[in-house]
Amino acid sequence: MKSVNLSLLILMKQFESYFDLQEINTTRKVNAAVVNISGRQRMLSQRTAFFSLKLVTTSDPAERQVIRETLIKDIALMERSHKGLLYGDSEMNLLTSPSAIVRSMYFREPLNLDKRIREYILAVRTLATTADSDLTSNDPNLNYIITVAPNELLPILDAVVAQYQRESEIEQLDLEQTQIQLYQQACSAAAIAQAQAQQLEQTLEELKHTHSQLFQSEKMASLGQMMASLAHEINNPVNSIFHNLAHVENYSKDLLQLTQLYQDIYSPTDPRIQEYIDSIDLEFLETDFLTVISSLKLGSDRLFQIVRSLRNFSRKDSDQMLKVNLEEGLEGTLLILKNRLQATPSRPPIQVIRDYGKLPSILCYPGQLNQVFMNLISNAIDALDEVGDWTHNNQQSQPLITIKTLANSEQITIMVADNAKGINLTTKNQIFEQFFTTKEIGKGTGLGLYISREIIVSRHCGEIWCESEIGKGTEFWIKLPLNPQCPDFLSNSPISTVK
Numbered sequence: 001m002k003s004v005n006l007s008l009l010i011l012m013k014q015f016e017s018y019f020d021l022q023e024i025n026t027t028r029k030v031n032a033a034v035v036n037i038s039g040r041q042r043m044l045s046q047r048t049a050f051f052s053l054k055l056v057t058t059s060d061p062a063e064r065q066v067i068r069e070t071l072i073k074d075i076a077l078m079e080r081s082h083k084g085l086l087y088g089d090s091e092m093n094l095l096t097s098p099s100a101i102v103r104s105m106y107f108r109e110p111l112n113l114d115k116r117i118r119e120y121i122l123a124v125r126t127l128a129t130t131a132d133s134d135l136t137s138n139d140p141n142l143n144y145i146i147t148v149a150p151n152e153l154l155p156i157l158d159a160v161v162a163q164y165q166r167e168s169e170i171e172q173l174d175l176e177q178t179q180i181q182l183y184q185q186a187c188s189a190a191a192i193a194q195a196q197a198q199q200l201e202q203t204l205e206e207l208k209h210t211h212s213q214l215f216q217s218e219k220m221a222s223l224g225q226m227m228a229s230l231a232h233e234i235n236n237p238v239n240s241i242f243h244n245l246a247h248v249e250n251y252s253k254d255l256l257q258l259t260q261l262y263q264d265i266y267s268p269t270d271p272r273i274q275e276y277i278d279s280i281d282l283e284f285l286e287t288d289f290l291t292v293i294s295s296l297k298l299g300s301d302r303l304f305q306i307v308r309s310l311r312n313f314s315r316k317d318s319d320q321m322l323k324v325n326l327e328e329g330l331e332g333t334l335l336i337l338k339n340r341l342q343a344t345p346s347r348p349p350i351q352v353i354r355d356y357g358k359l360p361s362i363l364c365y366p367g368q369l370n371q372v373f374m375n376l377i378s379n380a381i382d383a384l385d386e387v388g389d390w391t392h393n394n395q396q397s398q399p400l401i402t403i404k405t406l407a408n409s410e411q412i413t414i415m416v417a418d419n420a421k422g423i424n425l426t427t428k429n430q431i432f433e434q435f436f437t438t439k440e441i442g443k444g445t446g447l448g449l450y451i452s453r454e455i456i457v458s459r460h461c462g463e464i465w466c467e468s469e470i471g472k473g474t475e476f477w478i479k480l481p482l483n484p485q486c487p488d489f490l491s492n493s494p495i496s497t498v499k
């Protein structure tokens with residue numbers, strides 16, 4: 001829409017600069033005036049001839065007076081028109097001087113119209129001012145007016161009018177031709193301008209696209225860095241606990257056996273020893289000690305897993321194609337977001353339901369897929385945060401995030417669902433658009449789903465879509481082929497920034 005308006009504006013500007021409409025209209029008016037007035041000269045010559053004859057033949061003095069005035073007026077108009085046609089008269093719309101051909105018709109023999117008109121005007125004016133008593137049918141002026149003039153003047157006037165008409169038509173034709181040329185020029189200039197505007201718009205789009213990619217990668221990179229340094233810091237102590245616990249278990253087993261041996265061989269003679277055995281409840285200690293150690297082992301085992309997930313998540317090879325099990329990525333993401341799953345003043349803790357099928361390892365860009373999981377799970381948490389009231393019919397319900405995975409011989413399916421308010425249809429149609437967000441400024445940038453779709457569809461030849469029901473919640477579904485064949489996947493290039 002924007003581009004159409006812009007092009008239209010450019011087109012109008014081009015037309016404005018190419019066409020001087022005022023000049024075109026003026027030329028038309030002047031041509032029409034020249035043809036009209038020269039035609040009228042012909043009519044005036046016939047009219048004055050008729051009235052000249054009538055002046056001589058009538059005997060009524062009053063009528064004669066009227067005829068004289070008419071003749072003087074007609075002759076004055078004829079004279080003014082004549083001068084106007086030769087030298088211009090702005091009131092009569094006569095602005096230009098005649099062409100060389102017309103001038104030669106006016107001033108050169110054989111036609112010499114100027115001379116003949118002036119002689120004719122003089123003859124009519126003389127006759128019109130001749131005293132009543134001198135007016136006779138033999139008057140030489142009258143003779144000239146009614147005999148010579150029609151034979152000489154009319155054909156010359158006709159020839160000049162025809163020439164005027166010819167020239168006007170040629171000028172008109174020229175004008176039209178110029179207009180066509182200018183129109184064509186304007187059209188091609190407008191087409192160029194439109195192409196430039198389109199190019200500009202495309203560049204702008206690409207810039208926006210690149211910017212959004214950079215923004216998201218920045219976000220993920222700093223998150224990755226944070227995770228990497230955290231994992232690095234706790235890796236050594238966790239390792240030491242994990243590995244030393246096995247020794248602790250062995251040593252304690254040995255020590256307990258040793259106490260048992262002492263007890264079997266030496267019966268305590270000093271009452272202080274028996275007292276101490278009773279006070280520490282040695283029998284219970286012997287059984288519980290090993291239970292404590294095995295629960296410590298479980299805890300350290302979990303810690304060891306956590307550190308491994310963190311390191312996996314923050315791996316620097318996010319743009320490398322690797323064969324991985326996506327469950328690890330999902331778990332790593334949940335671990336990072338663990339803090340956000342806890343209870344807040346406005347909602348109970350979020351329970352995560354894991355419904356994992358047996359997933360085969362797949363060849364993918366794991367860092368990028370982690371980014372997608374991060375976007376989907378944080379959107380679900382945001383949506384659950386927005387619910388506000390978790391009591392329904394006086395019963396408290398629980399915020400839930402369900403993660404489901406399944407696989408067949410061709411593809412892997414992953415679903416991330418929440419039981420928040422759901423998304424209405426109008427919003428749902430826009431959620432994958434760049435910069436679309438319903439979140440307040442500073443909270444959402446509207447890039448998460450846009451980038452996620454790019455990663456799944458362009459980069460992994462997969463599909464991503466959303467199903468939602470108002471009041472029930474939202475599900476995001478992802479399908480990834482086990483054997484992706486799309487160009488972006490095969491090229492092993494960074495996410496393309498140009499569409």
Ligand SMILES: Nc1ncnc2c1ncn2[C@@H]1O[C@H](COP(=O)(O)OP(=O)(O)OP(=O)(O)O)[C@@H](O)[C@H]1O
Pocket residue numbers: 375379380383418420422423427431432436437438439443444445446447448449450474
């Ligand atoms: N699980 C969900 N429940 C309800 N609405 C959702 C859910 N996931 C996404 N949306 C809607 O889709 C919009 C776009 O999501 P997206 O992740 O692209 O951007 P964002 O979360 O607003 O900002 P960003 O992810 O860039 O920080 C959200 O603003 C929200 O309105």
Ligand SMILES: [Mg+2]
Pocket residue numbers: 375378379444447448449
């Ligand atoms: Mg988001």
